[in-house]
Amino acid sequence: MNLDLLKDILIATVPLLVIFPSLFAFTTWVERKALARIQNRRGPNRVGIPCTRISLFGLGQPAADGIKMIFKEDIVPRGADRFFHLLAPILALIPAMMVLCFLPLEFPFWNAQIKAMRAFALDSAIVFFFAVTGLGTLAVFMAGWASRNKYSLLGGMRAIAQMISYEIPLVLSAVIIVMLVGSLNAADIVREQRFIWFVFTPWGFTAFVIFFICALAETNRSPFDLPEAESEIVAGYFTEYSGFKFALFFLGEYIAIFAISGLAVTLFLGGGNGPGAGLHPWVPIAWFLAKVCILIALMIWLRGTLPRLRVDQLMSFAWKFLLPLSLLNILITGAALHLLAAVHLHGGGQLDALTDRKVDFNQIIEAGNPWVIGGLWVGSLLILYVAARGLDNLTRSKVRPREYKYAE
Amino acid sequence: MSQEVAFWILSAMAVVGALFAVRLRNLVHGVFSLLVFFAAVAGLFLLLMAEFIAAVQVLVYIGAVGILLLFAIMLTERVTGDDARRVISRGWFWGLLAAIAVFGMLLLPAIRQTDLPKTAQHDVKPSVKQLGKQLMNPYAVTLEVLALLLTAALIGTVANAQGAKPKEEDPK
Numbered sequence: 001m002n003l004d005l006l007k008d009i010l011i012a013t014v015p016l017l018v019i020f021p022s023l024f025a026f027t028t029w030v031e032r033k034a035l036a037r038i039q040n041r042r043g044p045n046r047v048g049i050p051c052t053r054i055s056l057f058g059l060g061q062p063a064a065d066g067i068k069m070i071f072k073e074d075i076v077p078r079g080a081d082r083f084f085h086l087l088a089p090i091l092a093l094i095p096a097m098m099v100l101c102f103l104p105l106e107f108p109f110w111n112a113q114i115k116a117m118r119a120f121a122l123d124s125a126i127v128f129f130f131a132v133t134g135l136g137t138l139a140v141f142m143a144g145w146a147s148r149n150k151y152s153l154l155g156g157m158r159a160i161a162q163m164i165s166y167e168i169p170l171v172l173s174a175v176i177i178v179m180l181v182g183s184l185n186a187a188d189i190v191r192e193q194r195f196i197w198f199v200f201t202p203w204g205f206t207a208f209v210i211f212f213i214c215a216l217a218e219t220n221r222s223p224f225d226l227p228e229a230e231s232e233i234v235a236g237y238f239t240e241y242s243g244f245k246f247a248l249f250f251l252g253e254y255i256a257i258f259a260i261s262g263l264a265v266t267l268f269l270g271g272g273n274g275p276g277a278g279l280h281p282w283v284p285i286a287w288f289l290a291k292v293c294i295l296i297a298l299m300i301w302l303r304g305t306l307p308r309l310r311v312d313q314l315m316s317f318a319w320k321f322l323l324p325l326s327l328l329n330i331l332i333t334g335a336a337l338h339l340l341a342a343v344h345l346h347g348g349g350q351l352d353a354l355t356d357r358k359v360d361f362n363q364i365i366e367a368g369n370p371w372v373i374g375g376l377w378v379g380s381l382l383i384l385y386v387a388a389r390g391l392d393n394l395t396r397s398k399v400r401p402r403e404y405k406y407a408e
Numbered sequence: 409m410s411q412e413v414a415f416w417i418l419s420a421m422a423v424v425g426a427l428f429a430v431r432l433r434n435l436v437h438g439v440f441s442l443l444v445f446f447a448a449v450a451g452l453f454l455l456l457m458a459e460f461i462a463a464v465q466v467l468v469y470i471g472a473v474g475i476l477l478l479f480a481i482m483l484t485e486r487v488t489g490d491d492a493r494r495v496i497s498r499g500w501f502w503g504l505l506a507a508i509a510v511f512g513m514l515l516l517p518a519i520r521q522t523d524l525p526k527t528a529q530h531d532v533k534p535s536v537k538q539l540g541k542q543l544m545n546p547y548a549v550t551l552e553v554l555a556l557l558l559t560a561a562l563i564g565t566v567a568n569a570q571g572a573k574p575k576e577e578d579p580k
Contacts, residue, residue: 084440124536127463134471138443141478145436157482164475184536 015107016100019289024254025062031300032061038304069247077148077240084146089241089248092139095132096255102129103262104186104271105285125186126178129263130171133218136256137163140227140237143249147240155236158311159227162217165315166224169322170214173207176333177267180204190271197270202380203333206388208268210326212295215260217318219253222303229308261295262288320395328387336376343372414455422448435481443474460536 029044036043044058076085102125122128137160144156178184180203181192198204217224228236238249265271269291272284309317425445432438446469453462543551 131467
């Protein structure tokens with residue numbers, strides 16, 4: 001292996017390994033503070049700089065937690081499968097970390113001779129992203145199974161059922177963006193959003209809402225935290241984990257949250273685009289991370305305000321509401337794109353938008369008739385709104401108090 | 409050089425994973441070693457620059473087939489997976505015969521008749537775009553028929569599963 005390759009690898013991966021775990025530490029503090037504020041408490045406010053009385057709003061808490069986790073006793077149940085019990089937290093972290101490489105983050109270096117590097121510049125980055133995130137499910141199952149504990153196994157089973165159900169609308173809402181751009185490459189998708197972020201199109205907006213809900217479910221965030229529901233199954237799949245293994249699970253979960261928020265930012269919120277993005281190579285990265293942080297804040301807020309779903313509600317919400325809506329969204333997007341292209345051609349527009357690369361969205365938006373585009377906008381939004389209300393009424397009438405078949 | 413090393417590591421992983429998948433008595437361990445095999449194959453695809461196929465390998469085999477197998481195990485009574493009984497396989501002779509037949513009559517002629525390049529190829533890059541165009545244009549009908557078949561199988565399974573349950577009487 002030559003030295004240049006090694007240098008490139010380091011430039012591409014070390015910032016990821018530095019930025020995201022430190023963001024994790026900060027996020028745990030923000031989350032505890034925000035939840036405390038919502039619940040009318042103070043949250044962590046003691047730990048600051050060691051050996052002084054400076055508390056810095058408890059900002060030292062993540063470091064103290066980390067030290068505690070390292071020195072805590074690692075307990076493995078006697079009946080547990082020791083190897084899998086050890087392997088599960090590691091396997092939970094690896095896919096989450098790996099997925100960060102697919103985000104369109106290009107790290108520049110101060111030395112001008114070294115060009116900006118991205119870890120994986122793949123053509124099919126979006127497919128890879130979903131493929132690798134799916135591996136997290138296996139780790140959750142492994143943890144639940146290896147612990148030899150009823151609650152752990154129940155948590156693992158819940159996790160699998162939930163994750164594969166919500167993965168479908170998640171991928172289908174990402175398909176919308178792939179249709180609009182005509183590429184699976186993350187950098188292409190970001191480049192296509194120079195003028196208009198996809199969240200500001202009716203299809204993109206619907207897809208973003210579905211994507212965000214499914215992202216919450218995929219990462220086991222509240223209100224979809226059934227696999228680790230404290231009031232029902234102790235702590236779900238990591239009931240039997242303590243010490244640093246637990247910390248690894250925690251880290252993996254948060255890195256997965258960052259990764260999926262990063263994908264949402266890439267697909268819908270314009271990636272690193274923003275005012276002044278061309279000024280300096282670090283500005284797009286700052287924009288990207290700022291947008292990720294906003295999504296994380298939204299997730300914390302939701303966690304503090306919404307109650308947990310019931311299992312049957314969870315399933316019917318995924319299969320009877322999100323799935324039909326995202327399928328309908330795909331149909332409407334296709335129809336709208338074809339209409340836009342037809343009107344564009346009818347008005348004597350250039351055809352190079354249509355030949356090879358299918359419909360070039362930006363080109364049509366720029367050149368098209370504003371009335372037609374506006375009409376399509378309002379029409380699509382109206383159809384999607386009516387569909388969402390209709391589906392909501394259909395499923396809502398079926399939600400009754402739960403019948404307990406075996407418990408009585 | 410480094411590619412060769414990667415190839416040997418991945419091949420060893422694949423062989424060991426496949427062996428363990430067959431030999432391990434614990435069902436869950438078997439499934440996970442099968443997944444190791446799938447992952448190694450995905451790595452081999454990546455080594456051949458077939459990134460899309462590698463992604464689909466991970467997505468379909470590890471993500472879907474693996475989870476399906478685990479689901480199946482969870483629905484059985486032996487959720488814990490440990491089963492020390494020896495599995496008595498009476499048909500091992502016929503199995504061996506079938507394996508030899510498949511290898512000799514399908515794989516070997518196919519390998520021998522394909523004109524494999526003798527030297528390393530660097531420009532070959534089957535891109536996602538080409539694959540997509542092939543699927544949407546010449547093979548669109550095949551794709552649709554396959555999708556229809558899978559949907560029919562799915563509906564059939566659900567219908568079968570529901571038919572087995574005796575009808576409960578509604579008190580209302």
